[in-house]
Amino acid sequence: MVYIISIILVGIGVYGLMTQKNLFKHLISLSIIDTAVNIFIVATGYVNGGKAPIYTKNFPSFAIGRFVDPLPQALVLTAIVIGVGTLAVGASLLVRVKEKHSSIDVENMKGVGE
């Protein structure tokens, strides 16, 4: 189910990218795709009944099936940060696009030849 939700989210992101005229919405769509992929990654590591992979007093010892797969979580941590970086650069680019072309709407932008 989580898989399907994340895939549908990817579809929504792609739909947004294809239909929206506002460039900031493109950035948001991209973010949605990123998030969807992240959800998907975490989901691939889930074990039914598994706990968060942290050794505490209550779960002091290792056993197969007790913890969920920690690797996808570590990967997602990286992927989130990358998404943030992309978003920051994209947003600042849009600030300048707005300054230069007086709009961030694809149809109203000025001076975008070729």
Next chain:
Amino acid sequence: MISLLIAIPLLLAFVSVMWKRLAKPLFFLAAVTNMTVLLASWFPNSVEIHVMGSWKPPFGINLVFDNASFYAALVVNFFFFLVSLMPNLVESYGVSLMLLMAAANGFVLTGDLFNSFVFMEIMTITAVTVASRRENFYNAFKYLILGGIAGSIYLLATIFAYTATGSLNMAHVSMATISASSLVAITTLYAIGLGVEAKLFPLNGWVSGVYGGNDLAPVILGTSVSFAALYMVGRLFGTVFHGSGAGVLYTLALITIIIGEVAALRQQNLLKAFAYSSVAQAGVVVAMISKGTSRAMGLAYFHLTNDAVAKFVIFLVAGFLVYNYKNLNGVFKKHKVLGASFSMATFSLVGFPLFAGFQSKLRIIMELFSMKDYLFPAVMLLATLIEVGYVVRWNVKLWFEEETDEKADNPIVAGTLALILSLLLVAVFIKPEIFLGGAMKMGNALADTKDYIHGVLSVVKGGM
């Protein structure tokens, strides 16, 4: 030792953000160090690995240093070194270029799928930064969006590979038994994910905008970064997936060649025209890689090296012209050295004899005929025909049209570099071994999966 290739530029980048004025000399220092490191470890001729944090593969991350990654790193760093010689091109982008350098090196050297994704994203972000120079924001934004999509798909592919094999190590993935349907999913997603950086049709929409938007981006993105990306195509589809998914690449690449040349033909902007030509050449390289044999791959990288050298000269000269003259008619009458280098480089691109492009193009066609592939040579020759059209048109325009009275100073460093590189192209025609030897070793290393797996997984040592 080889981890220094990534560590040194990174460290210097971090340092230079504190002292902005140092960025340019530090970039030069980083490039020189990297070249020194590479020259000190000339062609390892075996698969050496460097394990990060001394966690053995497939558990930890490892850098792989074999003939293939050495040659790719050499080419990549060489162009960064050349760029670092031109301070007025670097301007305030020293930090970004250092990061780009570290990322390109990491992308080339890494033996881990997820790690390559991380480096690809660094490359995308720094490349976008570089592309936004000279207020080229909208095109940079488009590049960012496409790069973002590609990154997501690449990540998705990596996760599919992880769930299928239980590891992220390339060597392990290449030896693990993956079900056919799984392999389809992984290779499709990787083909698309890499397609953006490898400039495959139709994922190459960003190229003209980014290369055509300023004078720094094409010089470095069209040479180093595109070499790194195309190296990864060879590594993944040659070494890791043993040529599955090659059919997709082949078809897309052939379409790319024609589309790229046709689009270049109609371009009225000098930089954009050759941006499209670089798309077409990338198509040739990918199609050759998809053939999968070591010879074919070696020739692909030979061609790519020639193309990169020629493109460096072309973009360097074109960037100078476009941003110093409003009307390009007959400008080479004022810049004879630039003009001569430009002409030589473009003729090499077409594959006229006396220049390096001839050697690679003819060898590729010959190799294809010996593989009984009759379609690709025909496509390639048709593409070359179109190329002749616009290359001659531009040369005639830049040399012979009536000049205007605009004037700009001759760039001395850029002119010298362009001349040296274009003479290098002539030298390669006379003695192709200059590039061919390394490229062939690279091809062998990429095609030899067994050696790669053995080298990565059985050698358990830290190693400098």
Next chain:
Amino acid sequence: MALSTLLISLLVTSVVIYFISKVSWRAGAILNFLIGVFLISYVFALHIGVTSNLGTLFGQKLQLTWTHASYYFSAVSLLVIVSVMLFAIKWLDSQKYPAAFNMFILMMTAGSLGVFMAADLITLYIFWEIAVLSSMLIVPMGKKESRKAAVIYAVMSASGTYMYLYGAFLAFQRYGTLNISEIARHMVSDPSTGIKAAIFLLLASAGIAKSGIFPLHTWLRIAHGNAPDAFSAVLSGQLVKLGSYVLMITVAAIPSLRVFGNIPFYSGIPATNYFLIALGATSIIIGTLMAIKQDDMKMLIAFSSVANGGYILIGIGTMDPMGFEGGVLHVFNHAIAAAVIFMAFASVVYRTHTKKISELGGLIHKMPITFLAYLFAIISLAGIPPMSGFISKWMIYQALVRKGMFITAFIAFFGSIGSFLYVFRPLAGVFLGQLPKKYKDVKEVPPVMWIPMMTLVVISLVIGIWPFPVLQPIEGMRMDYGIAPTMRIADSSHWLIKGFSGSWNPVLVFNLFIIGFVIAYILYTMFPRPKKVDLLAPHKEEGAPINIYTGGEYIYTPELYHYNTKFYAGFERMYEKHPSWEKVLEMLAKFFHDLGEWVHGWFFRPSPSAYTFWVSLTILIVFWVRW
């Protein structure tokens, strides 16, 4: 000096010449000429059968060998090039890029010689491209239109060249060698006709493009017409002959009669050869008809080059001993004639700065030597005895008649008659008629410029009387290629060329002509001379009405009354609305351009949405089509 050393040192020298010319272009031009003279002496001293290694490429030896064909073609080429080099010593002062011209013309010489010496297909290709590249860089040195001309020239030439390359590699893949004679040997024993025919036609296409045979002929008009004037002489007289050489290689060095013996088409001529002959015949028709209606004198001769390329191809294509020798001899004749004509035009342009026939006239009084050179050249070109041009055409006709190819023979005769028409047009328009006022101070060109023209004319005349020095190497070529090796055509001991329906004794004919000329001259002196009327005499200044009037109207536009206007109006009207092949090729070029627009509009549109759409669609297509 080994052949390879010669070629490489020529290439290096050409760069040196550039720097010398930068200091003094005249010194460079004189050096060029001296090198040319040295090359001629070198070529004449070389022994047949000398070989030399150029190195290896892709594990294949690149070889040069000196054959009868190399000797013949090199000698003809050098004759033309050296004349132009001498001509250029003075002529270059009207040019903008003398240094580059000197460099590229020497480079082109090296390339052409390399083509003629090449023993394998790749060596040929390399030198071919060198020749094309360097000549392509000279073409845009002319007037404004010449820039476009260079591009068209390069593309057309490349389209032929790349087909040739494809054919060469096809042959290599099948036979494992690139050596021409070995490929010929393999092809004879190869059972697959389809692939052989493909190789044959692909190889020939380079020659077709270069020598301006029908589907790829359109570049000649624009390139020859707009190139720097003296260089047109090289283009038409020498470079086009590279194409004829490649055609000869494909038709004769690869023994097409034996290779395609299983597909005879008409009187023993294989279908492949007949196809080429048909192309040649088409070129004759097109070249002749188009030449007749040209007003630009250079374009006129450019079209005549198309027609003459057709003659050469027909002659060689028959593979009849007589036809072959005629075709090859025609190479010599056309080279000399075209070179002289273009040099004469260059002289005219040098003095008058125009190449439009309708703006010229009456130059016979001002430039008599140029006129004389032109006169003899067109006599040769039109194939009138006693000039050498007649002999080759006669030999081709002989072959056509013997093979019973009456349609082709008819076309060849038609072309010959047409050539009378078109070569007369510049004669009348440029040299005869009224001299426009503005040219009344025009002088004859200096000796440096007329000496090369007259030398070539004298050579042509001498060969017309005593053709055996040229026929000897041609016979040698015929023996090399094994075309009826026992037959002897040129019989110098009896001063005879033995044909099928009779023999030709050039010495006798020449004597008869001299007698005829003497009689005519006597008659000319006996009758009263025509009186000279200055038609435009009252014409005081440009544009003012002229005092005399015709049909009750003042003459406002004297150009309309120029001798040349509507010269062959009645004839031209017959094919006024002809379908133009040039338009077809333009459409093709436009197609690619529009395709570019289309691609750009659809795939590289400036919106990220479009990109996403195409990316997604491609993923889907990749997913569904492949699996």
Next chain:
Amino acid sequence: MRRFYAILVAAGLVYMLFMFLGTIVPYGKADVADRVSAHFLAKDVNSISPTKWVEGDKQVPHSERVYGRKGFEDGSANVVTSIVVNYRSFDTLGEVTVLFASAVGVGLILGGTRRMKYGRKPNFILRVSTGILLPLIILFGIYIFVHGHLTPGGGFPGGTIIAAAVLLLYLSNEEFSLNMIVSKSLEGSMGSLYVIFGLIGLAAGGAFLFNFLPNGVVGSLFSAGVVPLVYMTIGLKVGSELSGVVAEIHEEREG
């Protein structure tokens, strides 16, 4: 029409991915024993033979008590942290670099010089509560990255929380602008420190990013060798970096 095609294509893409789903394990059925992460969990990577592992002999570790013991190859109780900062530390260096690259990029792209004004006074509650909350937020951020090896969290979340504090400052005070020299030098020195840790590891243990400090007892604050140090540098770096980004976005160009 445009939307219709878009839906069609998006649906096709979803369908394709759905097809691909069939090739991976169903949700919740992930077999950790088959993956490398089993050994990250058990902290026994050094004791198994990778050659045997890749050939299919997975050598599943036995159930064993980890918490409160010492002598493991890796000492953090939070396994995700041990992967992020130790087993796959190189990825994290890359991650830090991504953030750094985007911060540099934002700086270069925006290139502002003057603090942007909101044009209205922040209200009373915001101003007062900022004074109260600010130290708490910063303290919380520091807590998060110091305890990164024990509890969920770590350098990235901690740094982000610190940056949130800076954002709060920006919101509450129109005159405030971050001292860029301090933030840049913190950012640069911390980034360099990470690389230098790696280089020390290279010198000490022969491998870049080698854990050269003793691991200690799993679960205690001073444990896990170099991990807390790295997380602290990351925390400070990310904090100063994102603060820098916040500051950059709040700057506009003259004219």
